[in-house]
Amino acid sequence: VDKFIAATYEHAVILPENSSIPVTAEKALELMNRNIDILEKAITSAARQGAHIIVTPEDGIYGWIFTRETIYPYLEDIPDPEVNWVPCSDPERFGRAPVQTRLSCIAKNNSIYVVANIGDKKPCNVSTVGCPEDGHYHYNTAVVFDSDGKLVARYHKYNLFLGEIQFNVPPEPEMVTFETPFGKFGIFICFDILFYKPAAALVVDHQVDSILFPTAWMNVLPHLTAIEFHSAWAMGMGVNLLSSNTHNTSMRMTGSGIFSPETLGPYYYNMDTEDGNLTFSTLSAHPRNSSTFFTPNWSLYANSISKFSPGSNVFRGHLFSDEFTFTELTEPQGNYTLCQNNLCCHLTYTVTVKITDEVYVLGVFDGLHETEGQYYLQICTLLKCLSTDIKSCGEPVETASTKFKSFSLSGNFSTSFVFPEVLLSKVHLATGMFQVLPDGRLTSHANISQEPLLSATLYGRWYDKDPAAQDAGSKILLDPTVYFIIIALCVVY
Ligand SMILES: O=C(O)CCCC[C@@H]1SC[C@@H]2NC(=O)N[C@@H]21
Numbered sequence: 109v110d111k112f113i114a115a116t117y118e119h120a121v122i123l124p125e126n127s128s129i130p131v132t133a134e135k136a137l138e139l140m141n142r143n144i145d146i147l148e149k150a151i152t153s154a155a156r157q158g159a160h161i162i163v164t165p166e167d168g169i170y171g172w173i174f175t176r177e178t179i180y181p182y183l184e185d186i187p188d189p190e191v192n193w194v195p196c197s198d199p200e201r202f203g204r205a206p207v208q209t210r211l212s213c214i215a216k217n218n219s220i221y222v223v224a225n226i227g228d229k230k231p232c233n234v235s236t237v238g239c240p241e242d243g244h245y246h247y248n249t250a251v252v253f254d255s256d257g258k259l260v261a262r263y264h265k266y267n268l269f270l271g272e273i274q275f276n277v278p279p280e281p282e283m284v285t286f287e288t289p290f291g292k293f294g295i296f297i298c299f300d301i302l303f304y305k306p307a308a309a310l311v312v313d314h315q316v317d318s319i320l321f322p323t324a325w326m327n328v329l330p331h332l333t334a335i336e337f338h339s340a341w342a343m344g345m346g347v348n349l350l351s352s353n354t355h356n357t358s359m360r361m362t363g364s365g366i367f368s369p370e371t372l373g374p375y376y377y378n379m380d381t382e383d384g385n386l387t388f389s390t391l392s393a394h395p396r397n398s399s400t401f402f403t404p405n406w407s408l409y410a411n412s413i414s415k416f417s418p419g420s421n422v423f424r425g426h427l428f429s430d431e432f433t434f435t436e437l438t439e440p441q442g443n444y445t446l447c448q449n450n451l452c453c454h455l456t457y458t459v460t461v462k463i464t465d466e467v468y469v470l471g472v473f474d475g476l477h478e479t480e481g482q483y484y485l486q487i488c489t490l491l492k493c494l495s496t497d498i499k500s501c502g503e504p505v506e507t508a509s510t511k512f513k514s515f516s517l518s519g520n521f522s523t524s525f526v527f528p529e530v531l532l533s534k535v536h537l538a539t540g541m542f543q544v545l546p547d548g549r550l551t552s553h554a555n556i557s558q559e560p561l562l563s564a565t566l567y568g569r570w571y572d573k574d575p576a577a578q579d580a581g582s583k584i585l586l587d588p589t590v591y592f593i594i595i596a597l598c599v600v601y
Contacts, residue, residue: 111390112290114318115159116352117150118364118376118385119143123171127178133204136170136181140207143169147224148214150386155218159388160255160290163223163352165364166248166298166322169207170227172271176242179274183229184208186249189259189286196257208251208259216257221288223252223352225297225322227275228264238279245276250295250322252286261286265297266306270480281305283314291317291393298323301341302483304571308525311345317394318348325353327360328428329504330491330563331529334363335375335537340527340567342367343544346401348391355384369395372537379535402546403524406568409547410454410520418445427471427502429479432487434469434501449474450522453488453566457515460557466510467493469501472519482575486526486568488519492561508533508560515564516551523570533560 122142124131147164154162170182184205187193195205195212207226215222228249232239239245248268252261263284268275283306285294294310301307301321310316319342325334334353342349346369353364357379365375366389376385392398422435433448441458451474459468473487492508494500528550530538541556542564550566571577 109290110393112160112393113158114348114350114366114389114391115154115162116350116364116366116387117147117154117162117164118353118355118362118387119147119150119165119168120355120382120384121165121168121171122146127171127174130178131181133181137206140169140182141210144207144210144214146384150384151214151220151222152218154386154388155220157388159220161221161223161288161320161350163320163322163350164225165352165354166225166324167354168225168322168352172324174274176240176246176274179227179246180229180242183227183246185230186226186228186251186262187259189262193259194257195259211251212253212257212259215253215255219255221252221254223250223295223320223322223350225250228262240276246274247278248272248275248297250297250320252293252295252320254288261293261295263295263297265300267299267303267481269299281309283310285310285314285316293318293320295320297321298325299481301338302481302569303574304577308345308571311347316347317396318350318391321349321351323351323353324361325363327363329506329535330427330502330531331487331489331565331567332428333531333535335365335373335377335535336529336531337527337567338363339365339367339372339375339537340529343369343372344525344527346396346403348395355382357382366391368392369401370398372539375537377535404544404546404548406524406526406548406566407520409545409549410452410518412547413454418447422446423498425471425499425501427473428477430473430475430477430485432471432473432502434471434498436498437468437470437490444470446470446472448472451486451488451519453517453519455488455490455515455517457490458513460511460513463510465496466508467496467498467501468510469493469498471502476573476575484570484573486519486521486523486570487565488517489563489565490515490517490561491563491565505562506533506535508562510560511557512552512561513557514552514554515556516549517564517566518547518549519566519568521548521566521568523568523572525571526566526568529563529565529567531562533562535562
Protein backbone atom coordinates (compact mmCIF):
# COMPACT_ATOMS: atom_id res chain seq x y z
CA VAL A 109 0.00 0.00 0.00
CA ASP A 110 1.06 3.63 -0.60
CA LYS A 111 -0.53 5.19 2.45
CA PHE A 112 -1.20 4.23 6.04
CA ILE A 113 -2.69 5.78 9.13
CA ALA A 114 -0.35 6.35 12.05
CA ALA A 115 -1.25 7.32 15.59
CA THR A 116 0.79 8.53 18.56
CA TYR A 117 -0.47 8.81 22.10
CA GLU A 118 0.95 11.36 24.55
CA HIS A 119 0.37 9.73 27.92
CA ALA A 120 0.37 11.39 31.33
CA VAL A 121 2.02 8.45 33.06
CA ILE A 122 0.88 7.47 36.55
CA LEU A 123 4.12 7.40 38.54
CA PRO A 124 5.02 5.03 41.40
CA GLU A 125 4.34 6.64 44.77
CA ASN A 126 7.96 6.38 45.84
CA SER A 127 10.36 4.90 43.30
CA SER A 128 13.24 4.83 45.82
CA ILE A 129 11.57 2.03 47.86
CA PRO A 130 11.51 -1.47 46.33
CA VAL A 131 8.01 -2.94 45.78
CA THR A 132 6.83 -6.50 45.13
CA ALA A 133 6.29 -7.76 41.56
CA GLU A 134 2.51 -7.70 42.30
CA LYS A 135 2.58 -4.04 43.35
CA ALA A 136 4.72 -3.17 40.30
CA LEU A 137 2.25 -4.95 38.00
CA GLU A 138 -0.67 -3.15 39.65
CA LEU A 139 0.85 0.23 38.73
CA MET A 140 1.77 -0.93 35.22
CA ASN A 141 -1.78 -2.20 34.68
CA ARG A 142 -3.21 1.19 35.66
CA ASN A 143 -1.09 2.81 32.94
CA ILE A 144 -1.89 0.05 30.42
CA ASP A 145 -5.63 0.55 31.14
CA ILE A 146 -5.27 4.12 29.83
CA LEU A 147 -3.05 3.07 26.91
CA GLU A 148 -5.55 0.33 26.00
CA LYS A 149 -8.39 2.87 25.74
CA ALA A 150 -6.24 5.07 23.48
CA ILE A 151 -5.14 2.11 21.32
CA THR A 152 -8.70 0.81 20.97
CA SER A 153 -9.93 4.25 19.99
CA ALA A 154 -7.06 4.66 17.47
CA ALA A 155 -7.83 1.28 15.89
CA ARG A 156 -11.54 2.11 15.64
CA GLN A 157 -10.58 5.27 13.78
CA GLY A 158 -8.57 3.26 11.25
CA ALA A 159 -4.99 3.54 12.55
CA HIS A 160 -2.62 0.77 11.41
CA ILE A 161 0.08 1.50 13.96
CA ILE A 162 0.29 3.36 17.27
CA VAL A 163 3.28 4.51 19.30
CA THR A 164 3.14 4.98 23.09
CA PRO A 165 5.81 6.87 25.08
CA GLU A 166 9.08 6.00 26.73
CA ASP A 167 8.56 5.38 30.48
CA GLY A 168 4.83 5.31 29.69
CA ILE A 169 4.15 2.16 31.71
CA TYR A 170 6.16 2.68 34.94
CA GLY A 171 7.62 6.21 34.94
CA TRP A 172 11.18 7.26 35.88
CA ILE A 173 13.72 7.89 38.63
CA PHE A 174 14.56 4.40 39.81
CA THR A 175 17.58 2.62 41.18
CA ARG A 176 18.65 -0.77 39.79
CA GLU A 177 16.94 -2.37 42.76
CA THR A 178 13.64 -0.50 42.54
CA ILE A 179 13.20 -0.99 38.75
CA TYR A 180 13.76 -4.76 39.04
CA PRO A 181 10.14 -5.83 39.84
CA TYR A 182 8.94 -3.95 36.75
CA LEU A 183 11.19 -5.89 34.33
CA GLU A 184 10.34 -8.90 32.18
CA ASP A 185 12.56 -11.15 30.11
CA ILE A 186 11.84 -10.03 26.53
CA PRO A 187 12.96 -12.68 24.01
CA ASP A 188 14.54 -12.03 20.63
CA PRO A 189 11.62 -11.61 18.17
CA GLU A 190 13.09 -14.33 15.94
CA VAL A 191 11.47 -16.89 18.32
CA ASN A 192 8.11 -16.08 16.67
CA TRP A 193 6.07 -15.49 19.77
CA VAL A 194 2.49 -14.34 20.24
CA PRO A 195 2.40 -13.81 24.02
CA CYS A 196 -1.40 -13.47 23.94
CA SER A 197 -1.70 -17.10 22.74
CA ASP A 198 1.25 -18.54 24.69
CA PRO A 199 1.81 -16.31 27.74
CA GLU A 200 4.09 -18.62 29.77
CA ARG A 201 6.46 -19.71 26.97
CA PHE A 202 9.35 -17.59 28.29
CA GLY A 203 8.39 -17.36 31.96
CA ARG A 204 6.25 -14.73 33.65
CA ALA A 205 5.36 -12.00 31.11
CA PRO A 206 2.09 -10.30 32.07
CA VAL A 207 2.94 -6.94 30.47
CA GLN A 208 4.02 -8.42 27.14
CA THR A 209 0.94 -10.64 27.20
CA ARG A 210 -1.38 -7.74 27.77
CA LEU A 211 0.22 -5.58 25.06
CA SER A 212 0.12 -8.51 22.62
CA CYS A 213 -3.60 -9.11 23.31
CA ILE A 214 -4.38 -5.40 22.87
CA ALA A 215 -2.60 -5.45 19.47
CA LYS A 216 -4.31 -8.70 18.43
CA ASN A 217 -7.82 -7.82 19.62
CA ASN A 218 -7.71 -4.47 17.86
CA SER A 219 -5.73 -5.60 14.80
CA ILE A 220 -3.18 -2.81 15.13
CA TYR A 221 0.62 -2.62 15.45
CA VAL A 222 1.43 -1.51 19.02
CA VAL A 223 4.72 0.12 20.02
CA ALA A 224 5.49 0.33 23.73
CA ASN A 225 8.42 0.91 26.08
CA ILE A 226 9.14 -1.61 28.84
CA GLY A 227 12.12 -2.97 30.76
CA ASP A 228 14.04 -6.09 29.74
CA LYS A 229 16.15 -8.18 32.15
CA LYS A 230 18.80 -10.65 31.07
CA PRO A 231 20.55 -12.86 33.64
CA CYS A 232 24.34 -13.02 33.48
CA ASN A 233 27.12 -14.70 35.41
CA VAL A 234 28.58 -12.22 37.92
CA SER A 235 32.04 -13.65 37.34
CA THR A 236 31.86 -12.58 33.67
CA VAL A 237 33.40 -9.20 32.80
CA GLY A 238 30.70 -6.56 32.50
CA CYS A 239 27.96 -8.51 34.29
CA PRO A 240 26.51 -6.24 37.01
CA GLU A 241 26.92 -7.33 40.64
CA ASP A 242 23.18 -8.08 40.92
CA GLY A 243 23.47 -10.75 38.19
CA HIS A 244 21.39 -9.27 35.37
CA TYR A 245 21.51 -6.65 32.68
CA HIS A 246 18.60 -4.19 32.67
CA TYR A 247 17.62 -2.59 29.36
CA ASN A 248 15.34 0.32 28.49
CA THR A 249 13.47 -1.46 25.70
CA ALA A 250 11.06 -0.63 22.90
CA VAL A 251 8.85 -3.50 21.71
CA VAL A 252 6.54 -3.83 18.73
CA PHE A 253 3.62 -6.27 18.49
CA ASP A 254 2.08 -6.69 15.04
CA SER A 255 -1.64 -6.77 14.33
CA ASP A 256 -1.72 -10.52 15.18
CA GLY A 257 -0.10 -9.85 18.55
CA LYS A 258 3.28 -11.26 17.52
CA LEU A 259 6.45 -9.70 18.95
CA VAL A 260 8.16 -8.36 15.81
CA ALA A 261 10.78 -5.96 17.19
CA ARG A 262 12.81 -5.43 20.34
CA TYR A 263 15.24 -2.53 20.70
CA HIS A 264 17.53 -1.82 23.67
CA LYS A 265 18.20 1.92 24.13
CA TYR A 266 21.87 2.71 23.40
CA ASN A 267 22.22 6.39 24.29
CA LEU A 268 20.94 6.42 27.85
CA PHE A 269 20.21 9.87 29.24
CA LEU A 270 21.69 11.32 32.43
CA GLY A 271 20.12 9.69 35.46
CA GLU A 272 19.02 6.43 33.82
CA ILE A 273 21.13 4.58 36.36
CA GLN A 274 18.63 1.71 36.54
CA PHE A 275 19.60 0.55 33.03
CA ASN A 276 22.63 -0.86 31.18
CA VAL A 277 23.94 0.16 27.78
CA PRO A 278 23.81 -2.78 25.34
CA PRO A 279 27.27 -3.90 24.12
CA GLU A 280 26.70 -2.57 20.59
CA PRO A 281 24.09 -0.22 19.12
CA GLU A 282 21.29 -2.40 17.74
CA MET A 283 19.93 -1.61 14.28
CA VAL A 284 16.35 -2.84 14.62
CA THR A 285 14.17 -2.80 11.50
CA PHE A 286 11.10 -4.68 10.32
CA GLU A 287 9.00 -4.75 7.17
CA THR A 288 5.25 -4.08 7.08
CA PRO A 289 2.75 -3.79 4.19
CA PHE A 290 3.21 -0.02 4.65
CA GLY A 291 6.97 0.28 4.45
CA LYS A 292 10.15 -0.48 6.34
CA PHE A 293 10.33 0.67 9.95
CA GLY A 294 13.22 1.46 12.28
CA ILE A 295 13.05 2.11 15.99
CA PHE A 296 15.01 4.02 18.63
CA ILE A 297 14.34 5.80 21.92
CA CYS A 298 14.53 9.44 23.03
CA PHE A 299 18.15 10.67 23.50
CA ASP A 300 19.22 8.28 20.69
CA ILE A 301 17.89 10.85 18.21
CA LEU A 302 20.91 13.09 18.77
CA PHE A 303 23.46 10.48 17.65
CA TYR A 304 24.53 8.68 14.47
CA LYS A 305 23.99 5.20 15.85
CA PRO A 306 21.39 3.91 15.74
CA ALA A 307 19.25 6.94 14.69
CA ALA A 308 20.83 8.39 11.52
CA ALA A 309 22.34 5.00 10.58
CA LEU A 310 18.86 3.47 10.29
CA VAL A 311 18.12 5.94 7.51
CA VAL A 312 21.57 6.05 5.85
CA ASP A 313 22.57 2.37 6.06
CA HIS A 314 19.20 0.61 6.34
CA GLN A 315 16.95 2.84 4.23
CA VAL A 316 13.95 2.78 6.54
CA ASP A 317 10.83 4.72 5.50
CA SER A 318 9.47 5.47 8.96
CA ILE A 319 10.84 5.69 12.50
CA LEU A 320 8.99 4.67 15.66
CA PHE A 321 10.09 6.96 18.44
CA PRO A 322 8.96 6.53 22.06
CA THR A 323 10.37 9.42 24.10
CA ALA A 324 10.29 11.13 27.50
CA TRP A 325 11.63 14.46 26.27
CA MET A 326 12.17 17.47 28.54
CA ASN A 327 11.82 20.56 26.37
CA VAL A 328 14.75 22.97 26.15
CA LEU A 329 14.33 26.22 24.20
CA PRO A 330 15.49 27.58 21.83
CA HIS A 331 16.60 24.52 19.81
CA LEU A 332 15.63 21.33 21.61
CA THR A 333 11.90 21.53 22.17
CA ALA A 334 10.40 18.16 21.24
CA ILE A 335 8.07 19.18 18.39
CA GLU A 336 10.68 21.58 17.00
CA PHE A 337 13.64 19.20 16.94
CA HIS A 338 11.72 16.04 16.07
CA SER A 339 9.94 17.64 13.11
CA ALA A 340 13.29 19.04 11.94
CA TRP A 341 14.89 15.60 12.20
CA ALA A 342 12.16 14.05 10.04
CA MET A 343 12.61 16.80 7.45
CA GLY A 344 16.42 16.66 7.50
CA MET A 345 16.57 12.85 7.30
CA GLY A 346 13.71 12.49 4.81
CA VAL A 347 11.66 9.95 6.78
CA ASN A 348 8.40 9.76 8.71
CA LEU A 349 8.91 10.09 12.48
CA LEU A 350 6.13 8.85 14.77
CA SER A 351 7.01 10.57 18.00
CA SER A 352 5.18 9.80 21.23
CA ASN A 353 6.18 11.83 24.29
CA THR A 354 5.31 11.35 27.93
CA HIS A 355 3.10 14.16 29.28
CA ASN A 356 4.33 15.75 32.50
CA THR A 357 4.36 19.55 32.53
CA SER A 358 6.37 19.82 35.75
CA MET A 359 9.17 17.93 33.94
CA ARG A 360 8.61 20.08 30.77
CA MET A 361 7.59 16.90 28.96
CA THR A 362 5.07 17.52 26.20
CA GLY A 363 5.19 17.49 22.42
CA SER A 364 4.27 14.48 20.31
CA GLY A 365 3.56 14.33 16.63
CA ILE A 366 3.54 12.55 13.33
CA PHE A 367 6.19 14.23 11.22
CA SER A 368 7.07 13.59 7.60
CA PRO A 369 9.75 15.18 5.38
CA GLU A 370 7.14 17.61 4.03
CA THR A 371 4.74 18.21 6.91
CA LEU A 372 5.35 19.41 10.45
CA GLY A 373 2.65 17.45 12.16
CA PRO A 374 -0.14 17.14 13.22
CA TYR A 375 1.37 17.58 16.64
CA TYR A 376 0.34 18.05 20.27
CA TYR A 377 2.02 20.51 22.64
CA ASN A 378 0.24 21.44 25.84
CA MET A 379 1.84 23.02 28.90
CA ASP A 380 -1.52 24.11 30.35
CA THR A 381 -3.19 20.85 31.44
CA GLU A 382 -2.19 17.32 32.38
CA ASP A 383 -4.24 15.76 29.55
CA GLY A 384 -2.97 12.99 27.32
CA ASN A 385 -3.75 13.13 23.62
CA LEU A 386 -4.19 10.94 20.58
CA THR A 387 -2.81 12.26 17.27
CA PHE A 388 -3.48 10.74 13.83
CA SER A 389 -2.09 11.23 10.37
CA THR A 390 -2.20 9.57 6.97
CA LEU A 391 1.35 9.06 5.81
CA SER A 392 3.12 8.00 2.65
CA ALA A 393 4.56 4.48 3.10
CA HIS A 394 7.68 5.46 1.10
CA PRO A 395 8.25 9.20 1.67
CA ARG A 396 11.53 9.24 -0.27
CA ASN A 397 9.76 8.09 -3.46
CA SER A 398 7.73 11.30 -3.56
CA SER A 399 8.41 13.50 -6.61
CA THR A 400 9.06 16.49 -4.37
CA PHE A 401 11.70 14.73 -2.25
CA PHE A 402 15.35 15.89 -2.55
CA THR A 403 18.42 16.05 -0.38
CA PRO A 404 19.74 19.63 -0.15
CA ASN A 405 23.41 20.40 -0.55
CA TRP A 406 23.58 22.27 2.74
CA SER A 407 26.63 24.42 1.98
CA LEU A 408 26.13 25.16 -1.73
CA TYR A 409 24.65 28.63 -1.35
CA ALA A 410 26.91 29.71 1.52
CA ASN A 411 30.02 28.61 -0.38
CA SER A 412 28.95 30.50 -3.48
CA ILE A 413 28.65 33.98 -2.00
CA SER A 414 31.00 36.62 -0.71
CA LYS A 415 28.84 39.72 -0.86
CA PHE A 416 27.55 39.80 2.72
CA SER A 417 28.93 42.19 5.30
CA PRO A 418 30.29 40.73 8.55
CA GLY A 419 28.23 41.71 11.54
CA SER A 420 29.52 44.61 13.61
CA ASN A 421 28.90 44.53 17.37
CA VAL A 422 29.81 40.89 17.54
CA PHE A 423 29.56 39.43 21.04
CA ARG A 424 29.57 36.08 22.79
CA GLY A 425 26.76 34.53 24.78
CA HIS A 426 25.62 31.21 26.19
CA LEU A 427 22.91 29.03 24.69
CA PHE A 428 22.24 25.73 26.49
CA SER A 429 25.83 26.05 27.86
CA ASP A 430 27.38 26.48 24.39
CA GLU A 431 29.34 29.67 23.69
CA PHE A 432 27.75 31.20 20.60
CA THR A 433 28.95 34.17 18.58
CA PHE A 434 26.07 36.64 18.13
CA THR A 435 25.38 39.84 16.26
CA GLU A 436 22.32 42.02 16.82
CA LEU A 437 19.94 42.72 13.94
CA THR A 438 19.80 46.47 14.38
CA GLU A 439 17.93 47.51 11.22
CA PRO A 440 14.44 46.56 9.91
CA GLN A 441 16.22 44.76 7.13
CA GLY A 442 19.75 43.52 6.48
CA ASN A 443 22.33 41.06 5.23
CA TYR A 444 24.81 39.52 7.64
CA THR A 445 27.63 37.01 7.67
CA LEU A 446 28.89 35.68 11.00
CA CYS A 447 31.54 33.00 11.56
CA GLN A 448 32.82 30.83 14.40
CA ASN A 449 35.63 28.33 13.81
CA ASN A 450 34.90 26.72 10.43
CA LEU A 451 31.23 27.70 10.17
CA CYS A 452 30.01 30.91 8.51
CA CYS A 453 26.29 31.71 8.58
CA HIS A 454 24.49 34.08 6.23
CA LEU A 455 21.23 35.81 6.94
CA THR A 456 19.04 38.09 4.82
CA TYR A 457 15.89 39.39 6.50
CA THR A 458 13.16 42.00 6.56
CA VAL A 459 10.83 42.59 9.51
CA THR A 460 7.29 43.95 9.08
CA VAL A 461 7.23 46.24 12.09
CA LYS A 462 10.26 46.33 14.37
CA ILE A 463 9.07 46.03 17.95
CA THR A 464 11.34 48.32 19.90
CA ASP A 465 11.42 46.28 23.10
CA GLU A 466 12.58 43.11 21.33
CA VAL A 467 16.11 42.17 20.30
CA TYR A 468 16.89 39.59 17.61
CA VAL A 469 20.32 38.19 16.81
CA LEU A 470 22.05 36.03 14.27
CA GLY A 471 24.05 33.35 16.12
CA VAL A 472 26.67 30.79 15.13
CA PHE A 473 28.20 27.85 16.99
CA ASP A 474 30.76 25.36 15.74
CA GLY A 475 31.93 23.17 18.61
CA LEU A 476 31.45 20.26 20.96
CA HIS A 477 28.37 20.48 23.17
CA GLU A 478 29.32 19.08 26.58
CA THR A 479 26.29 19.43 28.85
CA GLU A 480 24.24 16.26 29.47
CA GLY A 481 26.27 14.25 26.95
CA GLN A 482 28.87 15.17 24.33
CA TYR A 483 27.92 15.83 20.74
CA TYR A 484 29.45 18.07 18.07
CA LEU A 485 27.23 20.85 16.72
CA GLN A 486 27.31 23.32 13.83
CA ILE A 487 24.44 25.78 14.25
CA CYS A 488 23.24 28.88 12.40
CA THR A 489 20.35 30.55 14.18
CA LEU A 490 18.19 33.65 14.05
CA LEU A 491 16.56 34.13 17.44
CA LYS A 492 14.79 36.44 19.80
CA CYS A 493 16.66 37.34 22.99
CA LEU A 494 14.87 36.95 26.32
CA SER A 495 15.06 40.70 27.03
CA THR A 496 16.57 43.83 25.49
CA ASP A 497 19.72 43.13 27.48
CA ILE A 498 21.99 41.39 24.96
CA LYS A 499 23.40 39.26 27.79
CA SER A 500 20.05 37.41 27.66
CA CYS A 501 20.56 36.21 24.04
CA GLY A 502 20.45 32.42 23.90
CA GLU A 503 18.27 32.05 27.00
CA PRO A 504 14.91 30.27 26.62
CA VAL A 505 12.05 32.58 25.57
CA GLU A 506 8.50 31.48 24.72
CA THR A 507 6.79 34.56 23.33
CA ALA A 508 7.54 37.25 20.76
CA SER A 509 5.75 40.12 19.00
CA THR A 510 8.03 40.87 16.04
CA LYS A 511 6.85 39.52 12.70
CA PHE A 512 9.31 38.88 9.89
CA LYS A 513 8.31 39.65 6.32
CA SER A 514 10.98 37.28 5.05
CA PHE A 515 14.27 35.63 5.95
CA SER A 516 16.85 33.41 4.32
CA LEU A 517 19.43 31.55 6.43
CA SER A 518 22.34 29.41 5.22
CA GLY A 519 25.77 28.18 6.29
CA ASN A 520 28.86 26.41 4.92
CA PHE A 521 28.27 23.25 6.95
CA SER A 522 30.91 20.51 7.14
CA THR A 523 28.19 17.91 7.67
CA SER A 524 25.26 16.75 5.55
CA PHE A 525 23.13 16.22 8.70
CA VAL A 526 21.37 19.54 9.15
CA PHE A 527 17.93 19.88 10.74
CA PRO A 528 15.83 22.93 9.81
CA GLU A 529 13.79 24.42 12.66
CA VAL A 530 11.38 27.37 12.64
CA LEU A 531 9.54 28.14 15.86
CA LEU A 532 6.78 30.71 16.31
CA SER A 533 5.62 32.58 19.39
CA LYS A 534 4.07 30.38 22.13
CA VAL A 535 6.01 27.36 20.82
CA HIS A 536 4.15 26.69 17.59
CA LEU A 537 5.56 25.10 14.46
CA ALA A 538 5.63 27.19 11.28
CA THR A 539 3.64 24.68 9.21
CA GLY A 540 3.71 25.66 5.51
CA MET A 541 5.61 28.86 6.24
CA PHE A 542 9.14 27.94 5.13
CA GLN A 543 11.11 25.67 2.85
CA VAL A 544 14.61 24.39 2.33
CA LEU A 545 16.05 25.01 -1.15
CA PRO A 546 18.31 22.49 -2.95
CA ASP A 547 21.24 24.89 -2.37
CA GLY A 548 20.77 24.69 1.42
CA ARG A 549 18.96 27.96 2.12
CA LEU A 550 16.20 27.94 4.74
CA THR A 551 13.76 30.51 3.33
CA SER A 552 10.44 31.82 4.58
CA HIS A 553 7.18 31.90 2.63
CA ALA A 554 5.07 35.08 2.54
CA ASN A 555 2.76 33.75 5.29
CA ILE A 556 5.63 33.82 7.85
CA SER A 557 4.58 37.44 8.47
CA GLN A 558 1.29 36.25 10.01
CA GLU A 559 2.83 35.20 13.32
CA PRO A 560 5.68 36.48 15.51
CA LEU A 561 8.93 34.55 15.20
CA LEU A 562 10.86 32.96 18.08
CA SER A 563 13.68 31.37 16.09
CA ALA A 564 14.80 29.97 12.73
CA THR A 565 17.68 27.55 12.88
CA LEU A 566 19.87 25.23 10.86
CA TYR A 567 20.86 22.69 13.53
CA GLY A 568 23.77 20.67 12.17
CA ARG A 569 25.18 17.54 13.76
CA TRP A 570 28.76 16.71 12.77
CA TYR A 571 28.72 13.07 13.94
CA ASP A 572 32.31 12.34 12.79
CA LYS A 573 33.60 14.85 15.35
CA ASP A 574 31.79 13.24 18.30
CA PRO A 575 34.09 11.80 20.98
CA ALA A 576 32.24 8.47 20.54
CA ALA A 577 33.20 8.41 16.84
CA GLN A 578 36.83 9.27 17.71
CA ASP A 579 36.86 6.44 20.30
CA ALA A 580 35.56 4.04 17.66
CA GLY A 581 38.37 5.21 15.33
CA SER A 582 41.08 4.68 17.95
CA LYS A 583 39.55 1.30 18.85
CA ILE A 584 40.18 0.20 15.25
CA LEU A 585 43.75 1.56 15.42
CA LEU A 586 44.39 -0.32 18.66
CA ASP A 587 42.96 -3.57 17.35
CA PRO A 588 45.88 -6.01 16.81
CA THR A 589 44.01 -7.80 14.00
CA VAL A 590 44.21 -4.58 11.95
CA TYR A 591 48.02 -4.66 12.23
CA PHE A 592 48.06 -8.37 11.46
CA ILE A 593 46.07 -7.79 8.25
CA ILE A 594 48.34 -4.86 7.21
CA ILE A 595 51.51 -6.92 7.81
CA ALA A 596 49.99 -9.93 6.00
CA LEU A 597 49.11 -7.73 2.99
CA CYS A 598 52.66 -6.28 2.98
CA VAL A 599 54.14 -9.78 3.00
CA VAL A 600 51.84 -10.98 0.20
CA TYR A 601 52.54 -8.00 -2.05
O1 LIG B 1 15.51 10.39 28.44
C1 LIG B 1 15.92 10.67 27.31
O2 LIG B 1 16.63 9.92 26.62
C2 LIG B 1 15.47 11.96 26.71
C3 LIG B 1 16.31 13.09 27.06
C4 LIG B 1 16.25 14.11 25.96
C5 LIG B 1 16.39 15.47 26.51
C6 LIG B 1 16.62 16.48 25.46
S1 LIG B 1 18.18 16.17 24.69
C7 LIG B 1 19.11 17.28 25.62
C8 LIG B 1 18.17 18.22 26.25
N1 LIG B 1 18.25 18.24 27.67
C9 LIG B 1 17.10 18.17 28.24
O3 LIG B 1 16.88 18.31 29.45
N2 LIG B 1 16.16 17.98 27.32
C10 LIG B 1 16.72 17.85 25.99
